[in-house]
Amino acid sequence: MNITDFSFFIFLIITWIAYYATPLRSRWIPLLLGSVVFYYFAGFEALLVMSVTVVTTYIFSRLLEKQKKKIFLVLPLVINFGIMIFAKYTGFILSNIPGIDNANDITSKIIVPLGISFYTFQSVAYLVEIYKNKFQPEKNFAKFALYITFFPHIIQGPIARFEQLSPQLFNGNKFDYDKNVKGVLLILWGILKKTVIAERLGMVVGGIFDTGEYSSTFFVIAGAVLYALQLYTDFSGYVNIASGAALCFGIELTPNFDTPYFARNISDFWRRWHISLSNWLRDFIYIPLGGNRKGKIRKNLNLLATMFVSGIWHGANWTFIVWGIYHGVISILNTFTYPIGEKIRNKFGIRKEGFLCSAYQMITTSMLVCLGWIFFRANDIRTALNMIKGLFNFDFTNLIDKTRILCRENGLEKSQGIMLAVFLLIFFVVEFLNYKKIYISDKIVKMPFAVRLFIYVVSLITLICFSVSGQGSFMYANF
Known part of the structure; x- marks a missing residue:
């Protein structure tokens, strides 16, 4: 079901x-x-x-x-x-x-x-x-x-x-009326993320990763970024539906995401991504191994072991193992580079919470995460390495024509692409508001019943008209 x-x-x-x-x-x-x-x-x-x-x-x-x-x-x-x-x-x-x-x-x-x-x-x-x-x-x-x-x-x-x-x-x-309203809103938002956004992103992502025909810088970067969005909208979409369903019974599930692509370093990313798994790995792998209590070398080995377990937990494939080790390595590097960054900011008077510093940290962190997603998405190590190699294939000829062919061959016509862009924009706005701790569901609950009813009707019409028919199962259901 x-x-x-x-x-x-x-x-x-x-x-x-x-x-x-x-x-x-x-x-x-x-x-x-x-x-x-x-x-x-x-x-x-x-x-x-x-x-x-x-x-x-x-x-x-x-x-x-x-x-x-x-x-x-x-x-x-x-x-x-x-x-x-x-x-x-x-x-x-x-x-x-x-x-x-x-x-x-x-x-x-x-x-x-x-x-x-x-x-x-x-x-x-x-x-x-x-x-x-x-x-x-x-x-x-x-x-x-x-x-x-x-x-x-x-x-x-x-x-x-x-x-x-x-x-x-x-x-x-x-029975709690407000919780039921929030639950229904979460369910609708989760379905939209899965059936309207994630499924359409998957069309293009599959064309890039599974055919081997788009292994140049532009398409590898596009594939990694779009897959990052596909995985997030798919997985968080399920969590929204699950949390909404539970909330209709008055039950609050533990949060599992907190705007992960606004993370400012890789440790921050893991505090925001798949939070329940991150906490489990911390409490039952990292800390029992010694955590950070037994010196820097032991701490780094513990980080590497913990992320290795995270990789193997996700699936039986060398790609997941490499992905886990990769995150272990960049987590270790983060422990060395973070103090250096602090010294540079202090020396030049750069505000840590300033726009430029925040944007730089968010972009570089997202780039590192997206690089790891290449291994996570690839069917095998050879495909992943070919994609990495393609990052250095600076072939920008006929990009527009190639992009059109990619989208058309994978079922994403021009109108579908425009629709996807519109809903991605809505998604980004909601994510940004969540990052600022402004939750739309809290606002909607306080609106008059007629306004809420209008929102429900519009949401249902949107799902009926724009959902991808015959969508696949949720990606994390395989893990």
């Missing part, structure tokens, strides 16, 4: 009615039933695989409550990570073993449940924090199952922490 499909919204409305029709203390039950039904549509086998993680985590959390034995922590971690590694990485591992030529045939029947990386990391966080006495485990198995399977966030996150999410799930929430 794709969350941009009409069937999802019928499902959401039915669950919403059941939720508010149920007595307050029992409102978690419709959410659990709805979550099971939602995931069932991803495949019964996938539901069974996920159930193993849920049951394993629950049993060992109760054992940890009685005795804080390390074996009660290590064993479920091995089981949960083992399931994820087997499902996601068996094909990759076999394909890199000399003499095995039929890795795809061997692994073709392996089930890879949607969102396995997300719910595995959520389960691991739950167990580790119980082991550290952060909170007591949930005794009610059904309630715990809801925490793991809550349908808005199970496929692409955010990766929720138990202390933040569980009270909202289990205690029941009274």
Whole structure:
């Protein structure tokens, strides 16, 4: 069940009615039933695989409550990570073993449940924090199952922490008109970002990355920048829909993005991009390895190891591993260059918050991030290296004609391109306002009902008229 499909919204409305029709203390039950039904549509086998993680985590959390034995922590971690590694990485591992030529045939029947990386990391966080006495485990198995399977966030996150999410799930929430209005607005905005912007960007991005015919400076830069926007509008679009759906039940999911392309250095980028994953990596990889407590060399090695895990978490491909290592390296370089930048600014009296300094830092950071996205998007290392090589192919002949051919061959006609430019402009304005902590949804909630109704109608008409038909699944659903 794709969350941009009409069937999802019928499902959401039915669950919403059941939720508010149920007595307050029992409102978690419709959410659990709805979550099971939602995931069932991803495949019964996938539901069974996920159930193993849920049951394993629950049993060992109760054992940890009685005795804080390390074996009660290590064993479920091995089981949960083992399931994820087997499902996601068996094909990759076999394909890199000399003499095995039929890795795809061997692994073709392996089930890879949607969102396995997300719910595995959520389960691991739950167990580790119980082991550290952060909170007591949930005794009610059904309630715990809801925490793991809550349908808005199970496929692409955010990766929720138990202390933040569980009270909202289990205690029941009274109907809040403002939250429901904000929820609907978030859903509409998320659908627009996915179906109107991301899908159209994907047409051009695919033409650049997948054909090998556009490997010159202009097209490589265009491909990297457009992919950066495609990935962000796609992923944040899902998060908007998920957060909006949860908000309709009075549940606030943890924020997962904070205008990442306004970041002023690579560390700032990771504080703004996929925030729940960044926090998870910090708390369960970087800090346990020693963080910054054991000297500069150890700190840098910890950074590199953490970003390597981030890369491999995203998928079974050398491109993701290289992407993770790349971010580890530029994160390390950032620790050296940041103090140098501070000295230069102080020497020449450059204001850190001034326009020129801010713009320079944002542009250079975005350039570094976009360079990494080339590896992230490429199908293999050879394609990525050819794209990098193309950066130095300064062929600017017939750019306009080549661009027209690229767009036309990939389904983006002139009118579609103009429409995309208009919606990208709207997107940039909203992002800038968010960066300035001005949230349009807060303004709309306070508007008269007639104005809000007009906004809803215009939004629906926009989605009906301008959404790309037959759009693909969300990109992060594969991770």
